[in-house]
Amino acid sequence: MRKRFFSAIVFLPILLGVALPCAFAQQARSQQSAQQLFPWTKIDESRVREIGIRKLEGRRLVLYTDLTPAPEVDELPALFDAALELWCKYFKLDAKNLPDWRMRASLIDNRERFVASGLLPADLPKFYNGYTKNLECWLNNQTSPYYRRHLLLHEGVHGFMFTLLGNHAPPWYVEGMAEFLGTHRWKNGKLELPYFPLDPQEVPKLGRIEIVQADFAHACARRFGDVMAYDSKAYLVNEPYAWSWAAVAFLDGHPNYRDRFRRLVKLLPGDRDFNEELKRIFGRDFDRICEEWQIFVADIDHGYDFSRSFLDWKPGKPMPDDAGKATVEADRGWQNSGLRLEAGKKYTLTAAGQYQVANEAPPWISEPPGVSIRYVRGRPLGQLLAVVHPDRAFNGSSAFLKPAIVGAEATVVPAESGTLYLRINDSAGLLSDNRGKAEVQINAE
Numbered sequence: 001m002r003k004r005f006f007s008a009i010v011f012l013p014i015l016l017g018v019a020l021p022c023a024f025a026q027q028a029r030s031q032q033s034a035q036q037l038f039p040w041t042k043i044d045e046s047r048v049r050e051i052g053i054r055k056l057e058g059r060r061l062v063l064y065t066d067l068t069p070a071p072e073v074d075e076l077p078a079l080f081d082a083a084l085e086l087w088c089k090y091f092k093l094d095a096k097n098l099p100d101w102r103m104r105a106s107l108i109d110n111r112e113r114f115v116a117s118g119l120l121p122a123d124l125p126k127f128y129n130g131y132t133k134n135l136e137c138w139l140n141n142q143t144s145p146y147y148r149r150h151l152l153l154h155e156g157v158h159g160f161m162f163t164l165l166g167n168h169a170p171p172w173y174v175e176g177m178a179e180f181l182g183t184h185r186w187k188n189g190k191l192e193l194p195y196f197p198l199d200p201q202e203v204p205k206l207g208r209i210e211i212v213q214a215d216f217a218h219a220c221a222r223r224f225g226d227v228m229a230y231d232s233k234a235y236l237v238n239e240p241y242a243w244s245w246a247a248v249a250f251l252d253g254h255p256n257y258r259d260r261f262r263r264l265v266k267l268l269p270g271d272r273d274f275n276e277e278l279k280r281i282f283g284r285d286f287d288r289i290c291e292e293w294q295i296f297v298a299d300i301d302h303g304y305d306f307s308r309s310f311l312d313w314k315p316g317k318p319m320p321d322d323a324g325k326a327t328v329e330a331d332r333g334w335q336n337s338g339l340r341l342e343a344g345k346k347y348t349l350t351a352a353g354q355y356q357v358a359n360e361a362p363p364w365i366s367e368p369p370g371v372s373i374r375y376v377r378g379r380p381l382g383q384l385l386a387v388v389h390p391d392r393a394f395n396g397s398s399a400f401l402k403p404a405i406v407g408a409e410a411t412v413v414p415a416e417s418g419t420l421y422l423r424i425n426d427s428a429g430l431l432s433d434n435r436g437k438a439e440v441q442i443n444a445e
Helices: 025-030 045-051 076-091 110-118 145-164 171-180 209-215 224-228 231-234 237-252 258-267 272-284 284-297
Strands: 014-018 054-057 062-065 101-107 131-133 136-140 185-188 191-192 323-329 335-343 349-351 357-358 365-366 371-376 379-381 384-390 407-411 417-423 435-444
Touching: 025 435, 045 054, 045 110, 045 185, 054 076, 062 076, 076 101, 076 191, 101 110, 101 145, 101 191, 131 145, 145 435, 171 231, 171 237, 185 224, 209 237, 209 435, 224 237, 224 284, 231 237, 237 258, 237 284, 258 272, 323 335, 335 435, 365 371, 384 407, 417 435
Parallel strands: 014 131, 062 101, 101 136
Antiparallel strands: 054 062, 131 136, 185 191, 323 435, 335 417, 349 407, 349 435, 357 365, 357 435, 371 379, 384 417
C-alpha cells in the first residue's frame, strides 16, 4: 500500500543543450558504423589519467569522471546498458542490430580538469546541467544520485534518438521524450522505464509533477497547444521540461491515444511539420485530447492511474419520466452516468452509500458528504462531485475544471444541456485502494 502524504521537495532544472546530427535518411543509406558516422572527439588517454579522471566502461557507455569511487557512480554504465535495451524495446528496435552503438559521457565535478584533459572541447556552448552532441554527452555532477542518473538517461535518450531515429521534431517532443524515457526506477540492479513516479521520495529533486501542480494552482497551467508551441529558447528555464514531460506522459499513458502517439516516431526522419502531422493523425480526437489534457493537468499526482481515470465520452440519453439512477464507483475518476440533463431544468441529486477511501488501519470509510480528515483539491476526501458536460464542441475550457458539489443532496440547474458525470473526490494517484460505491437518484422538478 502506498502511503498518502504531501511533502515539500527541492528540484533542479536540467537546462540542457543538444546538438543535432545530420539527417537520418542519409544515415540509413550508409553502411558505416555508428562510430564512423558520429566519431568521438579525440583525446589523450594518458593525459586523462594523469589529471585524475577515471574511466568506467560498459557495453553501451564509456564514462569519464573525476568523482571518487562510490556505488552510485560506478554503477552508471550498467544502468545505461539496461536503459539501451529498454529504449530499443520502446521504439521497437533490435539491440542486436546495433552492435557498435556506444556513447561517451563526461560526468564533471571539476570543470577545469575536463578542459585540461581535452574531454571538454572549447567549442561547446555553455550548458547548465547537460549537453549532448551525437554520441557524446557532458554532465555536471548532481547532489542527488537519482537526479544524476536521470540526467545521464535524459542525455542518453537524446543521443539514441538523434543518431538512430532522426531529429525532425519540435522541442516539446524532443525534450518531453528525453524526460519521459529518463524518468525511471532503479532498484537492486533492475531498471524500469518509462516510469510514472509513485511518490516524490522516489525521484528526489526531479519535481516535474510539482511544477505542473503549482502552475495549475496559480492559474498558470499550459494548454496542450501552448506546450506544442514551445521553441528551443523556452528551455532556458525549468518549467517547459515539466510540461513537456507531462504532455508525453499523458499521450503515452492514455489507453486511447498511446498507439497513435508511439507511431509519431516515424515522422522523425522526414521534413514534414511534426505538430501538423500529429493533428492529422489524431484527427477529430485532437480537440478531445486538448480537453482531456486539462482534466489530466487538474488531477495530476504521483502514481496517476490512467486506467482508472480516462473518460467514457458516450452521450447520455434523456431520463425516462424525469427520473434516473447512477452508480458511482469509489475507485474510478469521472464516470459517465449515461443520463442527459437539459439546460435550465432543475434536478435534485440524492446520494447514499458507504465506501473505503484509504486502506489505512483501520480503513477510512466515507459517505457522499466526504470526510474532513483530508482534503483533495480543496474539497473533503470522498465527497461526491458532479459535472454536466455540454453536448456542444469543446470551446477551450473544460466543464470538468469546475465541478459541482453534490454531497448527500444537491440541486443542479445546467447552463447547457449535456451528459451527467459523477465521481468520488480523491487523488488520481490513490484510486486503487478505494472500495465500494455510492448510489445516486436523479429527479427532475
